[in-house]
Amino acid sequence: MxxxxxxxxxxxxxxxxxxxxxxxxxxxxxxxxxxxxxxxxxxxxxxxxxxxxxxxxxxxxxxxxxxxxxxxxxxxxxxxxxxxxxxxxxxxxxxxxxxxxxxxxxxxxxxxxxxxxxxxxxxxxxxxxxxxxxxxxxxxxxxxxxxxxxxxxxxxxxxxxxxxxxxxxxxxxxDSVARIIPDKNVLLTGIYVSDLGGSTVTGDMFQNSILESAGITNVAADFKGGKMDLTALKRENPQVIFCPIGLKEKLESADIFEDLSAVKEGRVYEIDPNYMKWQGETVIFAVTEIAGFAYPELKQTGSLSAL
Structure with missing residues (x-):
């Protein structure tokens, strides 16, 4: 199982x-x-x-x-x-x-x-x-x-x-995932976006810990209430973006997102939306999957499966 x-x-x-x-x-x-x-x-x-x-x-x-x-x-x-x-x-x-x-x-x-x-x-x-x-x-x-x-x-x-x-x-x-994140001195900026209106994981949410443990510096960490100003998002220009399954194509073609580094470099990743809702053992799978997308070398070396 x-x-x-x-x-x-x-x-x-x-x-x-x-x-x-x-x-x-x-x-x-x-x-x-x-x-x-x-x-x-x-x-x-x-x-x-x-x-x-x-x-x-x-x-x-x-x-x-x-x-x-x-x-x-x-x-x-x-x-x-x-x-x-x-x-x-x-x-x-x-x-x-x-x-x-x-x-x-x-x-x-x-x-x-x-x-x-x-x-x-x-x-x-x-x-x-x-x-x-x-x-x-x-x-x-x-x-x-x-x-x-x-x-x-x-x-x-x-x-x-x-x-x-x-x-x-x-x-x-x-925390076991956080310990194997490579290049910890190099910041990898990112964000989880749940819709096109600025709904994100912000710093006052438990899900911010998921991003941090996966080695992501959340560009919305200074915001609260699950919302980030889209102008600020464009300014922060995250390197990776995570979103629910089914949103990626719409996100990549939206005006506010299409010029972001993550979109241009093909680093927009869809994940199960329940990964950012459920707080049981699903949390561990969320961190593992996000870390695997953000740091592909962890999958290549088998570091994640070894946990």
């Missing part, structure tokens, strides 16, 4: 994770605190009294994290954007189908969207806890998201610790 090829490298002894800031700072409040059991627990200001009997994941990103946590067996339903192969057998529902989810035995729903008042009321009336968890916005915040998901599904001790462990594994995985 594609998502298991890095397993050997990622099975680092547990004590290495316990000495990192992410794990140490957060786990200490659970392991050494007053809590002696997993339940009840508070996640994102919501109290969960007991372990959920059935979970609906209504976010492709959270689904990816649940797979990394190995908690997919608790799932009874998914949303359409949860397109991971491992979840293909689950029925598809949305935030507008609280009653139907209840009939499936769901008592906890996880999303990264902000539900409407009507949706919130519908889930409450159905007796389902609706938990909205925002995506990670940086490396340090990845641990927050993983431990929130883990805690919601498996409790304050069991789920929290698993979340911290798996977040650390992901970070160590992308």
């Amino acid at each position: 594609k998502k298991r090829w890095l397993a050997g490298f990622l099975c680092i002894p547990l004590f290495l994770m316990m000495v990192t800031g992410c794990a140490r700072a957060q786990i200490s409040s659970v392991v050494f605190g007053a809590a002696a059991a997993d339940w009840p627990v508070k996640v994102a200001n919501v109290i969960l009294a007991k372990e959920p009997a059935g979970v609906a994941v209504l976010s492709g990103n959270i689904a990816d994290i649940l797979l990394k946590l190995r908690y997919e067996t608790v799932l009874k339903a998914r949303s359409e954007d949860c397109s991971q192969n491992e979840l293909s057998s689950l029925p598809v529902y949305s935030l507008d189908q609280a009653k139907e989810l209840k009939n499936l035995g769901v008592d906890l729903a996880l999303t990264d969207q902000t539900p409407t008042q009507d949706q919130t009321k519908a889930f409450s009336d159905a007796g389902i806890i609706l938990l909205s968890l925002s995506p990670a916005n940086g490396r340090a915040d990845l641990c927050r998201l993983y431990t929130e998901v883990g805690t919601a599904v498996k409790g304050e001790r069991t789920g929290y610790e698993q979340g911290a462990r798996m977040a650390e594994q992901v970070l160590m995985g992308i």
